[in-house]
Amino acid sequence: xxxxxxxKVPNLPDFIQTKIYKTGQTRGADDDVIYQNRVGRNSTVLIxxxxxxxxxxxxxxxxxxxxxxxxxxxxxxxxxDYETKLKSxxxxxxxxxxxxxxxxxxxxxxxxxxxxxxxxxxxxxPLDGKFISRVASTTSDEKNRENHGxxxxxxxxxxxxxxxxxxxxxxxxxRIQLEYLFWSCYDSIERCVxxxxxxxxxxxxxxxxxxxxxxxxxxxxxxxxxKRMIDIDGHTVCPLCLEKLSSQGFFDKVAxxxxxxxxxxxxTQINLFxxxxxxxxxxxHTPYNLGWGHHHCNVVVKDTGIKETLEWxxxxxxxNNQLS
Ligand SMILES: [Zn+2]
Numbered sequence: 127x128x129x130x131x132x133x134k135v136p137n138l139p140d141f142i143q144t145k146i147y148k149t150g151q152t153r154g155a156d157d158d159v160i161y162q163n164r165v166g167r168n169s170t171v172l173i174x175x176x177x178x179x180x181x182x183x184x185x186x187x188x189x190x191x192x193x194x195x196x197x198x199x200x201x202x203x204x205x206x207d208y209e210t211k212l213k214s215x216x217x218x219x220x221x222x223x224x225x226x227x228x229x230x231x232x233x234x235x236x237x238x239x240x241x242x243x244x245x246x247x248x249x250x251x252p253l254d255g256k257f258i259s260r261v262a263s264t265t266s267d268e269k270n271r272e273n274h275g276x277x278x279x280x281x282x283x284x285x286x287x288x289x290x291x292x293x294x295x296x297x298x299x300x301r302i303q304l305e306y307l308f309w310s311c312y313d314s315i316e317r318c319v320x321x322x323x324x325x326x327x328x329x330x331x332x333x334x335x336x337x338x339x340x341x342x343x344x345x346x347x348x349x350x351x352x353k354r355m356i357d358i359d360g361h362t363v364c365p366l367c368l369e370k371l372s373s374q375g376f377f378d379k380v381a382x383x384x385x386x387x388x389x390x391x392x393x394t395q396i397n398l399f400x401x402x403x404x405x406x407x408x409x410x411h412t413p414y415n416l417g418w419g420h421h422h423c424n425v426v427v428k429d430t431g432i433k434e435t436l437e438w439x440x441x442x443x444x445x446n447n448q449l450s
Contacts, residue, residue: 300412311361
């Protein structure tokens with residue numbers, strides 16, 4: 127196995143480093159949801175009870191920071207022997223499960239305070255409470271929002287969406303492969319030089335990354351090609367439109383912040399791109415499933431999937447061609 131002392135390895139330009147680092151974190155959560163924003167993907171996982179079996183079955187080695195099962199109060203308080211059924215699966219309220227109040231009807235019908243329940247505060251067992259709530263205010267009274275549990279600490283939210291989960295090792299491998307794909311852009315050395323890295327340093331960093339990718343089996347050209355992450359020349363491409371990516375797209379936001387003119391920013395800007403979209407019961411934040419792609423193309427694919435999006439596009443074009 128090749129090694130290179132890390133102390134001698136130049137850092138990536140800040141913006142790229144941050145962009146790659148953030149891929150190991152969750153995003154898109156605010157105060158009114160139960161999820162944590164910008165925490166590691168190996169954080170405590172929240173599993174809706176209906177998906178408990180499928181989620182746990184698909185992850186036999188377990189979760190590095192545990193999980194919390196979310197229970198629907200409607201079922202808990204109306205289905206006979208529901209708690210006994212949960213206990214038979216080792217799901218215990220306050221230990222590894224919480225009631226989740228999400229609607230005002232639930233809040234009023236099974237009011238937790240009236241039932242002597244307190245909101246949970248801990249993400250590890252015991253959870254120091256038995257419920258969490260995120261109930262929006264009514265239009266008649268803007269102040270009666272009912273958000274309880276995991277609302278006050280710096281990192282709000284009870285945990286992460288189960289399908290966002292990845293172990294620390296997988297997170298690190300994804301970062302190595304995403305850096306590998308950055309260096310596989312046809313113009314990455316040149317762009318790094320433009321943004322302040324010495325050419326020799328860029329070369330050393332690139333080689334260091336290639337060694338890491340090689341050692342962890344993260345640079346299989348055939349698989350990367352088959353997964354639409356690189357093209358036949360070995361250059362990184364957008365997984366939807368298959369256009370070669372200019373690494374300029376990684377820097378567009380920097381250029382914009384510095385007030386430079388940026389052509390077609392929304393079209394060229396580059397984002398993390400899931401080849402297989404994230405789905406409950408699957409754990410798709412894995413090497414060979416994360417590429418870089420146009421922001422624009424990413425928005426089009428969203429949760430639909432690449433194949434389905436291409437079929438839809440084909441139909442759009444065929445119908446339009448019939449017109450002309
Ligand atoms: Zn594209």
